[in-house]
Amino acid sequence: MKKILIADDDFAIAELLTQALAEEGYETYKAVQSLRFLDAVRDHKPDLILLDLMMPYLEGRDELTLMKMDPTIANIPVIVITAHADARQEEEEYRKLGVSAILLKPFDLERLLQLIRETIGE
Numbered sequence: 134m135k136k137i138l139i140a141d142d143d144f145a146i147a148e149l150l151t152q153a154l155a156e157e158g159y160e161t162y163k164a165v166q167s168l169r170f171l172d173a174v175r176d177h178k179p180d181l182i183l184l185d186l187m188m189p190y191l192e193g194r195d196e197l198t199l200m201k202m203d204p205t206i207a208n209i210p211v212i213v214i215t216a217h218a219d220a221r222q223e224e225e226e227y228r229k230l231g232v233s234a235i236l237l238k239p240f241d242l243e244r245l246l247q248l249i250r251e252t253i254g255e
Contacts, residue, residue, distance in 0.1 A: 197230035
């Protein structure tokens with residue numbers, strides 16, 4: 134079973150994603166506090182991370198930068214899910230930090246599932 138870490142400080146979105154991904158057969162973990170994000174990645178070694186960019190304390194860009202500094206987790210693929218309108222203009226920068234795709238909130242769940250399958254398979 135593929136493991137997905139959901140990093141979003143919006144508990145409702147994290148819960149929605151947890152339920153939807155479980156129904157698709159994925160094992161999920163949540164990190165709703167940015168300060169716990171790296172520990173969750175190291176503890177669970179997910180196959181994929183769904184990352185919100187706008188979180189208190191450490192933003193998604195900071196989290197991605199810290200991930201790249203740790204060779205044990207640097208290559209885990211990341212799909213960004215954000216309400217940050219400028220994310221599309223900064224897509225090249227995010228790709229350099231390991232982001233596979235960017236979805237803007239509100240997002241289409243079917244599109245997200247398609248991106249997940251393209252990134253890590255069923």
